[in-house]
Amino acid sequence: MFEKVLIANRGEIALRIHRACREMGIRTVAVHSTADADAMHVRLADESVCIGPPPSRQSYLNMPAILSAATIAGADAIHPGIGFLSENAQFAAMVEEHGFTFIGPSPEHITLMGDKVAAKDAARSLNIPVVPGSDGAIDNDVEAMRVAEEIGFPVLVKAAAGGGGKGMKVAESSNDLVQALSLARAEAKANFGNDAVYLEKYLSHPRHIEIQILADSHGNVIHLGERDCSLQRRHQKLLEEAPSPALNASQRTAIGETATAAMRRFGYRGAGTLEFLFQDGEFYFIEMNTRLQVEHPVSEMITGIDLVREQIRVAAGAPLSLAQDDVTFNGHAIECRINAESSETFLPSPGLVTDYHAPGGLGVRVDSALYAGYRVPSHYDSLIAKLIVSGSSRNECLMRLRRALEEFFIGGIETSIPLHRRLIAAPDFINGDYDIRWLEKFVASKE
Incomplete structure (x- = not known):
């Protein structure tokens, strides 16, 4: 070790x-x-x-x-x-070249899954279902029109090297496609230095479901169930929960087994997340994150497994500490991402934290590096805390989350806590009836 x-x-x-x-x-x-x-x-x-x-x-x-x-x-x-x-595959390789161990997957796997076109091709070869679309990057507008008419409008133009919603444009019809391609290419070039784009079928009301994977260098692969990450604003996740209220037991089992079998054939090592869109009972692979996820604590809360500990053990050459049959799922967990930003305008709110009180009690976890007297810098991402709550059922979890958000106080700066309080009181959320576009409409409605 x-x-x-x-x-x-x-x-x-x-x-x-x-x-x-x-x-x-x-x-x-x-x-x-x-x-x-x-x-x-x-x-x-x-x-x-x-x-x-x-x-x-x-x-x-x-x-x-x-x-x-x-x-x-x-x-x-x-x-x-x-x-x-x-x-960053280059960094992973440099770490190893300088005699250190990189606590993560191989540079080759990072490179492959970092290119969304290559990742989609790899998913097909691994028998993972993918969203219908182009076989690779689109070279010209004529080819794009042919593919779009083949899969049917609306279509989504996506940057091959993209992320965070950048380089993504929707074309509702053939009249929109040329402009969408031009805008997506320009945005991709500006953000990633690569203007390659590809096409996918645009799904109208999908859920964003991801499967947490752990794998070692001895051929052992397990999954820790799914997380529902559908509550997003501008393709940035705001709240995640596990298990998903949208899946039934057979769907849950099927996608977990598909993911683990694929990663075993892939020879993957470390923690990773396969992300899917889920609509009308079907899963469609969109990308793989070859790292720890911000929302990993919800999986930890319902399984009792320390993902970071397993990452470290696997990197040191040890086998996973448990097999799939040892993984048990208990209750429900929800994570709220607390950002230093206005709940109304979403503008960043860096500054001095004058007061800080984190909620506590059974089933309440706060991952944060804040303290009273700390100055939140303006140079980095606005995420300042994660509130993770668990309960024996989704209803118990929601009631506990409501109480925890009432207790959570961060003074001196604006935060997204008020938005979360409003969000979890919305009937659609309480009923689990939402998709990846619901939050944008909710925020716009001010309901």
């Missing part, structure tokens, strides 16, 4: 990884920008190294600086966390 792990991230996920390491008797090294000198993960780690000024490209995305910090600290392994370099 590793003696010292460098955590190449910040905020709540850096603290989450530190806690897992601490419980395994592993020493930790925190890296930080000058803006994060007083961050909680820096305060708690055994060692810390400043890797640059506030801008991400000069600090958390600065590969030479992170590798130098690992060398200086004498770390055995590097955990990339979520975001930043977590799905």
